[in-house]
Amino acid sequence: MTSERTYHHGDLRRAVLTAALDVVATEGPDALSLRDLARRAGVSHAAPAHHFKDRTGLLTAIAAEGYTLFADALTAAPDLRERGVAYVRFAAGHPAHFQVMFRPELHHADDPELLAAKARATEALRTGISGLPESGRGSDDRLAGIAAWSLAHGFATLLLSGNLEGPVDGRNPEEVFRTLTGLLFNRETPDGTSATAGTSATTPESS
DSSP, rough: OOOOOEEEOOHHHHHHHHHHHHHHHHOOOGGGGHHHHHHHTOOOTTHHHHOOOHHHHHHHHHHHHHHHHHHHHHHHHHHHHHHHHHHHHHHHHHHHHHHHHHHGGGGGGTHHHHHHHHHHHHHHHHHHTSSOHHHHHOOHHHHHHHHHHHHHHHHHHHHHTTTTTTHHSSOOOHHHHHHHHHHHHHHEEETTEEEESSOOOOOOGGG
């Protein structure tokens, strides 16, 4: 009696992706093996290769799916600070995708699905920057974007690697990130009141 399962075409692809995400989450992307994934999913050794061709193809599919989910999360946020919060929330909720997405050496760089998903995510971040008043972003949108990306990505990476357990001390990481952005970007306006870069910016998606 065989233990091999029977899947519809789309179900098999999903089963292999799910098994791959489990491996990445627990052991990292370097531990992935198509043969091992076939065993975990209960399918023939050839089945994963039929859908993904090779290990790089599988990792590319994971990255493309991750960027799609990531772009959805970013575009749903109303302003730049909340897009940073969405960035942190995405990393915490999808740690396996997050590990693979930002390692371009793991991907087929010319994959159309990956390129389209990355472009959506990049545009979501760019829109958040362009929605800021000039006083909150300076004269160089590109550098402002790198600064915002570095803050959110750095916080998310430290969070996932366990390096914020002491500083966060049981608090909600999203609230900690909001507080952090306030500490870094709060400025006094000429009338003496406080203005936080990104808290009032409205994007085209939210208007």
